[in-house]
Amino acid sequence: EADIYQTPRYLVIGTGKKITLECSQTMGHDKMYWYQQDPGMELHLIHYSYGVNSTEKGDLSSESTVSRIRTEHFPLTLESARPSHTSQYLCASSEYNREDTIYFGEGSWLTVV
Amino acid sequence: QKEVEQDPGPLSVPEGAIVSLNCTYSNSAFQYFMWYRQYSRKGPELLMYTYSSGNKEDGRFTAQVDKSSKYISLFIRDSQPSDSATYLCAMSSTSGTYKYIFGTGTRLKVLA
Numbered sequence: 001e002a003d004i005y006q007t008p009r010y011l012v013i014g015t016g017k018k019i020t021l022e023c024s025q026t027m028g029h030d031k032m033y034w035y036q037q038d039p040g041m042e043l044h045l046i047h048y049s050y051g052v053n054s055t056e057k058g059d060l061s062s063e064s065t066v067s068r069i070r071t072e073h074f075p076l077t078l079e080s081a082r083p084s085h086t087s088q089y090l091c092a093s094s095e096y097n098r099e100d101t102i103y104f105g106e107g108s109w110l111t112v113v
Numbered sequence: 114q115k116e117v118e119q120d121p122g123p124l125s126v127p128e129g130a131i132v133s134l135n136c137t138y139s140n141s142a143f144q145y146f147m148w149y150r151q152y153s154r155k156g157p158e159l160l161m162y163t164y165s166s167g168n169k170e171d172g173r174f175t176a177q178v179d180k181s182s183k184y185i186s187l188f189i190r191d192s193q194p195s196d197s198a199t200y201l202c203a204m205s206s207t208s209g210t211y212k213y214i215f216g217t218g219t220r221l222k223v224l225a
Binding site for chain 1: 121145147149154155156157158159162163164201203205213215216217218220
């Protein structure tokens with residue numbers, strides 16, 4: 001079972017607010033990821049990290065930012081939320097030299113009104 | 114053309130049926146293949162993973178990879194209503210990059 005935790009699970013927030021979605025994993029994985037998934041649609045990679053102080057943008061352009069100050073923690077921040085940011089955000093992690101498994105958190109459902 | 118194609122369904126089957134879920138892919142560099150189960154408003158849960166071609170069995174689930182045809186399958190035997198979920202295939206290469214490619218998922222409903 002994956003030990004990767006996301007908070008909040010559900011959030012409704014007004015336009016223009018700043019939000020941070022938290023993600024923590026206790027598996028000691030070096031690689032961490034943020035995906036965005038709309039209902040019934042595929043996952044899109046928006047950020048990833050290979051380790052502490054390493055962050056890269058993914059395939060899908062996103063106005064969010066991430067940081068990786070500790071191995072176990074990979075928060076995602078939206079400085080000014082907009083209705084177009086309404087989506088599910090999934091955090092994931094994997095071991096550095098393992099290509100065969102990636103583990104996901106339960107997801108954070110964000111609604112911007 | 115997408116790198117991974119997966120029939121979105123929905124697929125409805127009676128309880129006890131054998132279910133076959135499939136993905137096709139175009140990139141011959143993919144070596145690792147995964148299947149995830151995702152319940153509504155939850156994160157994907159890893160079911161099985163395989164390396165290269167062949168079969169792998171775990172309880173009621175069997176994963177099959179045919180690299181020559183660029184085709185992977187997940188079979189569910191004796192399907193249960195609790196198997197009702199969206200099933201996602203995923204794959205990656207050995208390049209050590211971040212790149213996991215996911216299918217769009219097949220919605221499965223097992224009717225009691």
